[in-house]
Amino acid sequence: MSKRKSRRPLAAPASAYQRAIRQADEVLSRNGVDVRPDNWQQLALEWFAPHEPDRSELARYITAYQDRLGPRWGKDVLRLEVFFQNDDYKAVIAHYDQAFSPYPRCALIEMWVADRIYRQGGDLWRARQMYRHALDELPNQAKPRYEMGFISYLLGDFPGALEWFSQAAALVADDDIQLRSRIFYNRGLMRYLLEGDKWAAIADIEEALRLRPDYPQALEALRGLRGTPRWVPW
Amino acid sequence: MVDDSPTLQIKQHWFPTKASGERSFLMRMEFSLNQRPKGTQPNMAEVAWSTGDLARAMSILPSIVPPKVREGMRRLLQPWPAGRYTEAYRRSGGILNLFTPPWGEEQDEIWAAMLARWQTHPFADADEKKAAYLALEQQWNTMPHPFFAGLTPAQVMVGGGPREAQLAEEFLDQLKHKYDGQPFESEGEMLMKTLMLLRGWQCQPQRNGQRPMDIIVAERNELLAIRARALAQRNQP
Numbered sequence: 001m002s003k004r005k006s007r008r009p010l011a012a013p014a015s016a017y018q019r020a021i022r023q024a025d026e027v028l029s030r031n032g033v034d035v036r037p038d039n040w041q042q043l044a045l046e047w048f049a050p051h052e053p054d055r056s057e058l059a060r061y062i063t064a065y066q067d068r069l070g071p072r073w074g075k076d077v078l079r080l081e082v083f084f085q086n087d088d089y090k091a092v093i094a095h096y097d098q099a100f101s102p103y104p105r106c107a108l109i110e111m112w113v114a115d116r117i118y119r120q121g122g123d124l125w126r127a128r129q130m131y132r133h134a135l136d137e138l139p140n141q142a143k144p145r146y147e148m149g150f151i152s153y154l155l156g157d158f159p160g161a162l163e164w165f166s167q168a169a170a171l172v173a174d175d176d177i178q179l180r181s182r183i184f185y186n187r188g189l190m191r192y193l194l195e196g197d198k199w200a201a202i203a204d205i206e207e208a209l210r211l212r213p214d215y216p217q218a219l220e221a222l223r224g225l226r227g228t229p230r231w232v233p234w
Numbered sequence: 235m236v237d238d239s240p241t242l243q244i245k246q247h248w249f250p251t252k253a254s255g256e257r258s259f260l261m262r263m264e265f266s267l268n269q270r271p272k273g274t275q276p277n278m279a280e281v282a283w284s285t286g287d288l289a290r291a292m293s294i295l296p297s298i299v300p301p302k303v304r305e306g307m308r309r310l311l312q313p314w315p316a317g318r319y320t321e322a323y324r325r326s327g328g329i330l331n332l333f334t335p336p337w338g339e340e341q342d343e344i345w346a347a348m349l350a351r352w353q354t355h356p357f358a359d360a361d362e363k364k365a366a367y368l369a370l371e372q373q374w375n376t377m378p379h380p381f382f383a384g385l386t387p388a389q390v391m392v393g394g395g396p397r398e399a400q401l402a403e404e405f406l407d408q409l410k411h412k413y414d415g416q417p418f419e420s421e422g423e424m425l426m427k428t429l430m431l432l433r434g435w436q437c438q439p440q441r442n443g444q445r446p447m448d449i450i451v452a453e454r455n456e457l458l459a460i461r462a463r464a465l466a467q468r469n470q471p
Contacts, residue, residue, distance in 0.1 A: 089420065122251065122422035124334075125341050154429040156330055156383025156436070156447075193437055 017098070020091035024082040033078060040074025041066070047081045049108065053173075057108045057138060065104045073103055084112070089120035107137030111144055124151055142172035146183050153186070162190040181211040185218045198225055248410040250424035254333045261326035261402065263306050264393030268457055279393070279457075282311040283464035314391060318345075318371040322387035328394040329402035330383035330436060330450060333428050337381060344381070345374055384447075389454040392461060398450045405435055405446075 028035075035043060041062050049058040062069060076099040083091040096113045100106070111134040118127035128151050134144035149164030165187035172180045188204030191197050202225050208218045249255035267279040271294055276284065282291035288311050295304060315321070323338040339345070352370050357363040378384045394402070409428060418424045436447040 089422075118422060119426060120420040120422040122335065122420070122425040125337055128341075152380065153433060154426070155334060155381055156433060157380035158384070160380045 017091060017094040020083065020088060020095070021079060023086075024079040024091075027082045028075075028078055035071045035075040035078065037071055040069075040071040044074045044077040047078050053141060054108055057141075058106075061104075061106050061108065068104060076100065077109070080109070080113075089116040092116045093121055105133060107134040110134055111138065111141070111147075114147065118151065124154065127151065140171060142168040142176070142179060142183065145171065146179060146186075149183075149186065153190075158190060158194055162187065162194055165190060177211045181208040181215055181218070184208040184211075185215065185221070189221060192225065201225055246410070247406045248414040250333060250413075250428040251335070251421055253336055254428075257326050257332055258406075260306070261328060261332060261394070262399075263303065263310060264326055264328070265395070265399040265402070267307065267310060268393055268395045269399070270396075278307070278311065280460065280464060283461050284468055286313070286468060288312075310393070317368065319375050319387040319391050322382070322390040325390050325393070327382050327385060327390045328398055328450060328454075329405055330385065330432075330447065331390070332402075333425060333432060334381070334383070335425070342381065344379060348374060385451070385454065388458055389451065392454055392457045394450065395453045395457055397453045401446050401449065405432065408435065 033043065044062065045055055045058055049055040076095070079099070080092065080095055083095055092113060093116055096109070100109065110130040114127040114130035114134070117130065118124050121127075128148070131144045131147050131151070134141070135148070138144060145164050145168035149161045149168060152158075152160035152164055165183055168179075168183045169187055172183055174180065184204045185208035188201040188208070191204065192201035202222065205218050205222050205225065208215055209222065212218070247255075247258065249258065268277055270277045278291045278294050281294065282288055285291070288308060291311055292304065292308060295307065299307075310325075312321075320339065323342075326332060327334070348370055352363075352366060355366070357366060375387050378386055379390075382390050409431060412431065413424070413427065418427075436450075437445055439445050440449070
């Protein structure tokens with residue numbers, strides 16, 4: 001859970017996109033990045049997927065499709081990362097739509113772009129379809145399952161949300177503190193809501209708090225569950 | 235002197251998206267069909283179900299109701315199809331579905347999966363295959379659908395009643411109070427926050443200990459039972 005949330009104001013899409021591309025290229029230039037035929041793969045990995053499990057997944061994608069990718073694709077991946085780092089969700093979505101359509105679908109890139117598409121763009125249905133693709137292509141990743149659970153919750157499908165959170169809980173790495181704590185917290189609430197299982201809910205929320213002792217919603221939920229049973233807002 | 239003539243009430247609400255604001259008009263139309271006009275007189279939906287006479291049902295509407303609204307209500311009062319209630323995709327789904335971004339057949343992976351199973355199932359003959367398809371449509375109509383916030387398409391079709399109308403008003407007041415005038419960076423952020431508030435609210439027990447989602451489902455089931463009784467009486471020889 002490393003790509004940050006957007007804090008940019010709304011702007012006109014067409015001209016704003018061209019401006020964003022110029023700014024991204026300036027950032028790359030300032031960082032001494034020169035994308036060439038001999039380094040585009042390495043740069044894409046270093047910039048977009050510096051950590052596991054994303055790094056292995058992007059490496060697998062590059063190996064599988066290296067004949068169809070190349071320096072231009074590499075540069076577009078770097079630009080996308082600059083937009084993520086700048087929290088410019090409109091540029092992330094516009095760039096993904098304009099630059100990546102000629103290439104084979106990359107589930108890892110889609111998984112991160114889908115976040116922006118629904119959390120800032122509000123398009124739940126498009127994001128859901130992208131996460132579905134990520135589920136098939138990234139069977140060992142917890143994140144798309146967590147996001148499917150969260151979207152199910154937003155749609156009011158609580159049984160679906162519990163199922164996805166449980167799948168995510170089985171896959172999430174111990175050291176992915178942000179994602180793991182959110183999965184367990186949300187699963188705890190769903191367990192309480194659907195099954196009335198107060199102790200299972202408390203166990204999940206305690207796991208979230210073990211990872212993030214200052215998690216405010218989890219602290220409030222735990223207080224609520226230990227006191228008078230009531231629904232604690234998400 | 236008591237005046238019970240139609241009155242115009244102006245009230246402002248806050249909506250996160252244009253689509254949800256527009257859908258709120260449809261939701262209110264659906265509520266009004268199930269609202270009793272006076273005392274024990276039947277409401278518009280009951281008149282339409284029990285008589286099949288849309289003109290008679292529409293005559294309950296006060297004369298000040300504009301033609302566009304009349305047209306919308308007439309559409310809502312149309313008899314339901316014998317097969318799948320695809321019109322449910324175009325209904326509001328009430329307060330529980332008010333903010334869900336528009337969706338339809340294309341997104342309905344539940345129906346797609348049911349259809350795929352039917353298509354690959356070996357049937358003895360064409361009659362058996364057709365019968366299975368008809369049964370499948372009825373199954374879709376009556377099973378809780380995850381994209382309708384757990385309502386069945388039939389529960390969506392029947393619309394909300396007076397209790398849901400009151401709950402919806404309470405939630406919309408709460409939403410306005412919380413978010414009107416607040417700065418948001420995107421429509422998506424407004425939508426997320428609204429949906430999170432809604433899902434928390436629908437699970438929070440009211441003073442009577444009942445959760446809004448349970449009250450809403452129970453009322454829609456009551457309305458479906460009234461409809462079933464009305465249709466049965468109408469079809470009696």
